[in-house]
Amino acid sequence: MTAPAPTVPGGWSRYLCLWLELIGLCRRAHPWRTAGLLGIKLVASVNVAATALALQATVDGVVRGDVRGAAVAGAAAAATQALSAYLLNLDFTLTILMVDSVGALDMARRINEVILGLDGLDHLERTEVLDRVTVVQTGGWNLVYGAWTVVDVVAGAIRLGLTLLLLGTVSPWLLLLLVFAAVPLWLDRRGQHAVATAETDTAEAFRLQRHLFNLATEASGGKEIRVSGAGHAVTEAQTRAWDEAVRGRMRARLRAAGYKVVGWVLFTAGFVGGLVPLLDRAARGQGGVGDVVLAITVAVTLRDSIQLTVARVSRTTGSAGVVDAYLWLRAYTARQRDADAGALPVPAALRHGITLEGVRFTYPGTGRPTLDGLDCHLPAGSVVAVVGEYGSGKTSLVKLLCKLYQPDVGTIRIDGVDLADLATADWHARTSAAFQDFGRFQIRFGQTVGLGDVRRLDDRDAVLAAVRAADAEALLQRLPDGMDTQLGRRFDGVDLSEGQWQKTALARASMRWAPLLFVLDEPTASLDAPSEHAIFERYMARARELSTRTGTVTVIVSHRFSTVTDADLILVLHAGRVAESGTHEELLTAGGRYAELYGIQAKAYAPG
Incomplete structure (x- = not known):
């Protein structure tokens, strides 16, 4: 069963832990640069107060007629100003x-x-997960930048503390500016929170418009759109989805801008109100000119500091959407692993086989089960063919066997042990599969095949053996750089036909030397008849070899009945259940659904 959506722990502790993790990551990657950045930010914070004090000393020296003292103080003020500019550029x-x-x-x-840490596939069909994935998939930069922005906020707080301390030495009443300074901070945070919430709420619409854009601009979907003349309809749908996403985000940004305007108006009012009494005292001779210069300088610095702090808090809060989504996904991954990952070891070889008892399964977001009360036994060392009409549950069955999903009801037992209790990663490590919707990995050909067993990714002999098993030697020989040939036109590589991509996927599935489960889901759907025949001959021989080695169960899903006649066991699926099972001869003799479907296909493929 899928773990429920997590409730990420509240409070600031989760943010603090992530901040420490991110800064620690920076320290391990660049220790001296990290220490230097922290030092620069601290010196820059203190330097603001030093500049204000130097300006005060300069003015007081001029008033007293102390030319030398005024000159020294003026030089110090110029030096601190220059240092501020230098540190600002270096910091950035x-x-x-x-x-x-x-x-x-x-x-x-x-x-x-984090995303790939989820062993199953059901999370990729859940909106609440996909929304977070949409937010974080390009969020690495924002996460680290947000962590350093927090350091900037702390440095700004130090600068504000020193600024307020200096203001207090002139007049305690000026400390009331702190209250007005907090207003824009609070209002800006509220506005940015609305922006972060809007980005998550509109992630689905944003994801939809991007999907529609890709449909129109990539070759796979573009050809059908052009032939059908559906370009205008797709463009309109993409525009509507884009407008929906932008509308929600724009409303939130306008609200945030309104909060910011109100905050700065209130701060400006407090700023002016605090300066008027001070200027009045100076006009009546009750305060020194240096105090006035210090107060104005510090007050202006306070304004700049508040503005900079608000901007940094805005950036920090702006990263909050990415942070929250990232923390949510991490919590979800942990909960999913706790719920789904068993701890029992996977057997070295199968002795009894795989048994399914009362298996029922419904895809997330759908109301009708695709498998409903399925019972069957796949003997160890057997070649099992799964046939049936479209929608009968063939592909769903192999996905459950591969533990990409878990049954809603019922059990799948591996030599008597519930598959749910076996370590998922270990079961995947003992499974080889070529799926109907196979991946087209546009990297080098040798790597594309080698990914089937990452431990032997660079083992050219193993890759070549897998290529031979898939009857793909002719394809390899035609590639200009052999195994080093880059695949995919978008990377200036060689493009493959649909059949060649499928042979590459079959080769990838042949990389593992001793799988316990070997799945071929419509393995020849894109191949011609001669290639199909050669492939099945090779894979039947491979299945027999694996059977003697580890008792491997080979499962072949095919809509072409003529290709599965040599299977040890044929399962005929109908409406999510096993309607018939037996050998080819037994099922023909029974004269049931298999015999009927086999006869229809035999007539269809018979020469006219």
């Missing part, structure tokens, strides 16, 4: 370098690990 450059390096590489990898 080092921060961007850090974020580009760690965010684009390390965090992008971690985000992929």
